[in-house]
Amino acid sequence: MIYNVLIKPDDIEFEVDSHQxxxxxxxxxxxxxxxxxxxxxxxxxxxxxxxxxxxxxxxPMLTAKEQQQGWILPCQAYAKSHLILTMEE
Structure with a gap:
C-alpha cells in the first residue's frame, strides 16, 4: 500500500510504500x-x-510512555496508514 505523509508545520508531503x-x-x-x-x-x-x-x-528504542505520547523513529517505522508527523515538541 502507498500512504501519504504530511509533516507539520511546514506542510511537507511525500508518499511511503508500506514496505519501506x-x-x-x-x-x-x-x-x-x-x-x-x-x-x-x-x-x-x-x-x-x-x-x-x-x-x-x-x-524501537523508545519507552512505552514515549510511544504512547506519539514519538516514533522514522528510520525504523513503517506506515500502516496515512500519517501526520511533526518535528516539533
Missing part, C-alpha cells in the same frame, strides 16, 4: 529529515506522530 521505512521514502523523494545512523540508535530522526499508525519490524 518512512525515512527511506522521504530521502528517496528529496525530503530532508534529520538522521545519522538509520538504525534507531542515535535518535536523530525522532519525531511525533499526530495522526496515523506505524509498526516496527524490531522493537
Amino acid at each position: 521505512t518512512i525515512l527511506s521514502a522521504a530521502l528517496e523523494q528529496g525530503v530532508s529529515l534529520a538522521h545519522r545512523c538509520k538504525i534507531g540508535g542515535c535518535m536523530s530522526c525522532l519525531c511525533r506522530k499526530l495522526e496515523g499508525e506505524v509498526e516496527y519490524q524490531l522493537e
Whole structure:
C-alpha cells in the first residue's frame, strides 16, 4: 500500500510504500529529515506522530510512555496508514 505523509508545520508531503521505512521514502523523494545512523540508535530522526499508525519490524528504542505520547523513529517505522508527523515538541 502507498500512504501519504504530511509533516507539520511546514506542510511537507511525500508518499511511503508500506514496505519501506518512512525515512527511506522521504530521502528517496528529496525530503530532508534529520538522521545519522538509520538504525534507531542515535535518535536523530525522532519525531511525533499526530495522526496515523506505524509498526516496527524490531522493537524501537523508545519507552512505552514515549510511544504512547506519539514519538516514533522514522528510520525504523513503517506506515500502516496515512500519517501526520511533526518535528516539533
